[in-house]
Amino acid sequence: MSASKTHPVTNVLVVGVGGQGVIMVSKVLALLCQRQGHEVKQSEVHGMAKRGGAVFSHIRFGKKVHSPTIPTGEADILIALEWAESMRWINQLNPETGTFISDTHKIVPPFACRNRSRNQKAVYSKETPKDVLGKVAQGYALDAVGVAAELGNERAANTILLGVMSTVLDFSVDDWLDVIAKFVPPKSIEINKKAFLYGREWVKEATIPEMNGEVEIEKAAELTNELEIIPAWCKGCDICVRMCPEHCLELDAEQKVVNARPDNCTGCRICEWLCPDFAIKLHKVPVNEKQPDAAMVEA
Amino acid sequence: MNMEPHISAEEFDIRQFMRLDLFPHFLCPGCGHGMALRALMWALWEQNISMDKLAVVCGIGCSGRLGAYIDSNTFHTTHGRPLAYATGLALARPDLHVVVITGDGDCLAIGGNHLIHACRRNVNMTCLMLNNEVYGMTGGQVSPTTSPTRYTTTTPYGNAEPVFDACKLAEAAGAGFVGREVTMQVPTLKDLIKQAFDYDGFSFVEIISDCTEIFGRKNQLGESAEMIMSQKASTRPDSYGTRVDEPFRPNSLPTGVLVKTDRLEYRAHQQSLNPKGQK
Ligand SMILES: Cc1ncc(C[n+]2csc(CCOP(=O)(O)OP(=O)(O)O)c2C)c(N)n1
Ligand code: SF4
Numbered sequence: 001m002s003a004s005k006t007h008p009v010t011n012v013l014v015v016g017v018g019g020q021g022v023i024m025v026s027k028v029l030a031l032l033c034q035r036q037g038h039e040v041k042q043s044e045v046h047g048m049a050k051r052g053g054a055v056f057s058h059i060r061f062g063k064k065v066h067s068p069t070i071p072t073g074e075a076d077i078l079i080a081l082e083w084a085e086s087m088r089w090i091n092q093l094n095p096e097t098g099t100f101i102s103d104t105h106k107i108v109p110p111f112a113c114r115n116r117s118r119n120q121k122a123v124y125s126k127e128t129p130k131d132v133l134g135k136v137a138q139g140y141a142l143d144a145v146g147v148a149a150e151l152g153n154e155r156a157a158n159t160i161l162l163g164v165m166s167t168v169l170d171f172s173v174d175d176w177l178d179v180i181a182k183f184v185p186p187k188s189i190e191i192n193k194k195a196f197l198y199g200r201e202w203v204k205e206a207t208i209p210e211m212n213g214e215v216e217i218e219k220a221a222e223l224t225n226e227l228e229i230i231p232a233w234c235k236g237c238d239i240c241v242r243m244c245p246e247h248c249l250e251l252d253a254e255q256k257v258v259n260a261r262p263d264n265c266t267g268c269r270i271c272e273w274l275c276p277d278f279a280i281k282l283h284k285v286p287v288n289e290k291q292p293d294a295a296m297v298e299a
Numbered sequence: 300m301n302m303e304p305h306i307s308a309e310e311f312d313i314r315q316f317m318r319l320d321l322f323p324h325f326l327c328p329g330c331g332h333g334m335a336l337r338a339l340m341w342a343l344w345e346q347n348i349s350m351d352k353l354a355v356v357c358g359i360g361c362s363g364r365l366g367a368y369i370d371s372n373t374f375h376t377t378h379g380r381p382l383a384y385a386t387g388l389a390l391a392r393p394d395l396h397v398v399v400i401t402g403d404g405d406c407l408a409i410g411g412n413h414l415i416h417a418c419r420r421n422v423n424m425t426c427l428m429l430n431n432e433v434y435g436m437t438g439g440q441v442s443p444t445t446s447p448t449r450y451t452t453t454t455p456y457g458n459a460e461p462v463f464d465a466c467k468l469a470e471a472a473g474a475g476f477v478g479r480e481v482t483m484q485v486p487t488l489k490d491l492i493k494q495a496f497d498y499d500g501f502s503f504v505e506i507i508s509d510c511t512e513i514f515g516r517k518n519q520l521g522e523s524a525e526m527i528m529s530q531k532a533s534t535r536p537d538s539y540g541t542r543v544d545e546p547f548r549p550n551s552l553p554t555g556v557l558v559k560t561d562r563l564e565y566r567a568h569q570q571s572l573n574p575k576g577q578k
């Protein structure tokens with residue numbers, strides 16, 4: 001690979017989401033490099049793994065490696081197991097010579113739904129492979145999880161990416177497969193071999209995958225929240241007003257509660273639970289049966 | 300004003316089980332007893348207990364008044380004696396689910412004697428004690444649970460009496476199931492009450508409630524929202540396990556299931572002594 005000729009040390013940054021196998025990918029590479037006589041240093045953050053958070057691992061190899069972490073902008077290869085993670089770390093890649101490899105698979109983190117109101121779009125990386133691949137020295141993006149599923153096991157997705165990466169590093173296919181076999185369960189050695197070879201082959205006619213920049217969030221049945229307020233029972237204690245996380249409720253001039261911002265209501269029922277006077281009842285109604293809000297407020 | 304309630308029977312709607320003609324109820328604005336009533340009815344609904352198979356026995360006080368609103372078999376008894384009435388009822392009608400609603404004054408002061416013997420006897424029933432640290436109904440007199448740092452109408456210079464820990468008292472008297480929760484945690488409280496129902500024997504649940512109107516105002520504890528929040532902040536849920544974090548939460552009250560032991564229920568025990576039912 002070109003990078004290893006210009007630099008004495010080759011830098012590989014592996015990134016992904018907790019539980020995806022960032023550690024497996026880096027172990028494979030580290031062991032392979034070691035077997036080939038390189039000095040290898042690896043450092044990782046995987047504490048967030050349990051929470052599905054971002055995980056990364058630095059692998060540096062060469063004749064002599066001093067520091068275990070890759071200086072900013074000097075990664076020769078960025079290998080991302082999740083699309084938004086590839087975007088998060090792209091600045092680490094050497095802009096002139098770096099190789100970008102990413103799965104287009106999307107894992108939408110819970111905090112993507114920053115706006116908790118109904119019908120809000122989740123916030124996710126808007127960049128598509130088309131936007132990115134033209135801007136890096138060399139870049140590959142493919143739906144590895146999808147392909148791996150077709151091959152018979154989604155978990156082999158990482159091995160497909162390893163196959164892609166193998167084309168830019170000077171190690172033999174047999175050496176790769178040997179090491180991979182050490183890190184996957186015995187019964188999936190075969191499928192991982194297939195996945196690895198698929199990745200290598202795919203590179204020859206690599207295309208830029210289409211990607212929809214938006215993320216869809218699975219929607220349950222179209223229900224909407226309707227607050228039934230019984231003004232005659234409300235004593236204006238202010239509990240619901242203070243406790244509604246979305247600040248939907250207010251007291252009117254007569255100290256009766258009104259739903260001032262019905263569109264913000266997430267249907268959490270906190271107001272219903274905490275009203276000591278049973279003056280609020282939340283109804284989840286199909287969208288088309290929703291009554292005009294005005295009717296509810298004045299009821 | 301459109302007062303036609305949209306009561307649904309498919310999900311929990313407390314109004315299904317209330318004597319709606321008595322509403323709005325008589326509790327003061329923000330009184331925690333209302334939330335406790337919701338948790339009780341919710342637990343009954345989730346346990347699928349029919350209102351015909353339920354008997355609610357209440358003492359005297361704002362807490363005891365709650366029974367009036369439940370559309371079921373309800374008894375408003377005498378001050379401090381609901382456990383005595385309930386014991387008789389539960390023995391005579393083992394087919395009924397007997398729930399006692401009582402207050403801190405009702406249960407620990409005038410009725411303290413009945414409490415210890417109910418714990419000791421272990422007749423199958425559930426006792427919910429709504430602890431608001433005060434005699435709410437009669438205008439805010441000191442109660443056995445009033446904290447020494449608080450003022451009441453009968454202790455205007457401060458309270459010299461130490462508090463009764465009702466849960467420790469119940470445990471010491473032999474109660475097989477003891478739990479505690481704050482009203483604000485309505486769903487958690489509901490789950491605790493369900494566990495208390497499931498216990499075969501006498502179950503005691505202390506519910507930390509707030510008397511905003513009298514006790515809260517006298518002690519400048521803020522409005523209901525502040526009171527329930529500070530109650531919650533002063534507790535330590537049992538889900539914390541045995542973690543020692545007292546330095547962070549000094550004097551925090553443990554909540555959740557505090558005691559659960561296997562004890563033979565009173566009737567079962569009685570029958571085992573006289574299996575042929577000889578007179
Ligand atoms: C034999 C008797 N003594 C005194 C009273 C007056 N009384 C009515 S309610 C009450 C105290 C209730 O306090 P508590 O049980 O804490 O209920 P809360 O109102 O606080 O819910 C008292 C002393 C009474 N009704 N009967
Ligand atoms: S259900 Fe009630 S508390 Fe929850 S968001 Fe809607 S109005 Fe607010």
Ligand code: SF4
Nearest residue numbers: 234235237238240275
């Ligand atoms: S909690 Fe109930 S009684 Fe209090 S202000 Fe809200 S609706 Fe009214």
Ligand code: SF4
Nearest residue numbers: 326327330361435510
């Ligand atoms: S006096 Fe206190 S306990 Fe009684 S209803 Fe009012 S707030 Fe509740």
Ligand SMILES: [Mg+2]
Nearest residue numbers: 402403431433
């Ligand atoms: Mg009281």
